[in-house]
Amino acid sequence: MNQRVPVARNLGRGQRFLIYMRNHWQLYLLLMVPVAFVIVFKYAAYPGLQIAFMNFKPAKGFAGSAWVGWENFEKIFRDKDFLRALQNSLAFNFLDLLVGFPVPIALAIMLNELRFNRFKRVSQTILYLPHFLSWVIIASVALTLFKPETGLINTLMMQAGWIDQGIPFLTEKWHWAVTYLLIGVWQNMGWGTIIYLAAITGIDAELYEAATIDGAGRWRKIWNVTLPCIRGTMVTLLIMNLGRVMGSNFERINAFGNVQVKDFQYQLAIYIYEKGLSGGNYSRATAVGLFQSLVGLLLVIASDRFAKRLGEDGLL
Numbered sequence: 001m002n003q004r005v006p007v008a009r010n011l012g013r014g015q016r017f018l019i020y021m022r023n024h025w026q027l028y029l030l031l032m033v034p035v036a037f038v039i040v041f042k043y044a045a046y047p048g049l050q051i052a053f054m055n056f057k058p059a060k061g062f063a064g065s066a067w068v069g070w071e072n073f074e075k076i077f078r079d080k081d082f083l084r085a086l087q088n089s090l091a092f093n094f095l096d097l098l099v100g101f102p103v104p105i106a107l108a109i110m111l112n113e114l115r116f117n118r119f120k121r122v123s124q125t126i127l128y129l130p131h132f133l134s135w136v137i138i139a140s141v142a143l144t145l146f147k148p149e150t151g152l153i154n155t156l157m158m159q160a161g162w163i164d165q166g167i168p169f170l171t172e173k174w175h176w177a178v179t180y181l182l183i184g185v186w187q188n189m190g191w192g193t194i195i196y197l198a199a200i201t202g203i204d205a206e207l208y209e210a211a212t213i214d215g216a217g218r219w220r221k222i223w224n225v226t227l228p229c230i231r232g233t234m235v236t237l238l239i240m241n242l243g244r245v246m247g248s249n250f251e252r253i254n255a256f257g258n259v260q261v262k263d264f265q266y267q268l269a270i271y272i273y274e275k276g277l278s279g280g281n282y283s284r285a286t287a288v289g290l291f292q293s294l295v296g297l298l299l300v301i302a303s304d305r306f307a308k309r310l311g312e313d314g315l316l
Contacts, residue, residue, distance in 0.1 A: 173263055248267040
């Protein structure tokens with residue numbers, strides 16, 4: 001085991017740096033792995049964005065492919081399928097945000113109020129597990145549960161006399177939209193709950209004690225202590241979620257897709273796959289991806305500045 005070398009104050013800056021690195025080189029060595037991962041898979045891909053401004057042919061490479069400027073963007077903005085995919089993506093992502101953002105906050109507060117620690121830990125685990133499931137697995141289970149005639153949900157409701165015939169949860173576009181959104185909220189709510197629970201754990205207990213002395217009940221403590229203290233975390237997560245409003249998850253959309261719901265299923269991820277990757281039109285796929293990233297970046301910057309105007313720390 002390496003022993004730490006004491007740093008003398010009268011040494012020069014270079015000598016102090018060498019002694020510091022000798023004491024802590026293991027930490028920097030571990031840090032190099034995630035840093036290298038980010039550089040290779042994030043920043044190293046940036047030169048490839050020039051494909052969006054080219055008529056890129058893989059056989060010709062960057063040097064042999066023709067430079068077309070903004071032509072690819074003009075084509076996608078004139079494409080009715082792109083506009084339909086953009087409209088669907090924005091609608092579902094905003095609904096995802098509207099419905100899904102408050103749920104982890106409410107769950108975190110409820111779990112924090114539980115007094116039985118064992119039940120609390122079990123509940124956290126149950127809520128968090130869906131985050132690790134593949135959308136293919138989730139869609140397979142959902143299809144089995146929500147089949148109109150033989151699905152468990154419809155069978156139970158028909159046996160209870162609540163409905164006369166099965167509800168087409170995944171085969172009619174409006175029912176599909178509601179089911180798709182709620183399953184997405186269920187899959188993601190555990191991740192946000194853990195983050196908010198960590199923020200609640202960091203609240204100074206003296207604030208609750210002071211509220212108790214002032215005669216505040218449980219609801220008053222939640223409203224006047226818990227929520228204001230986690231407001232910074234709420235703003236940060238809201239800004240990050242706004243940056244994903246232009247995105248779309250191909251695995252999720254494709255797993256729940258079928259011919260009957262194609263009007264709502266057709267989002268940007270499907271458009272990129274069908275009009276870009278599957279047809280070998282990599283320039284169009286890159287142009288759409290670049291457009292999504294730029295709009296997401298602008299939304300993050302705008303929401304961050306708005307949060308700062310309201311007195312919050314923001315994200316950037």
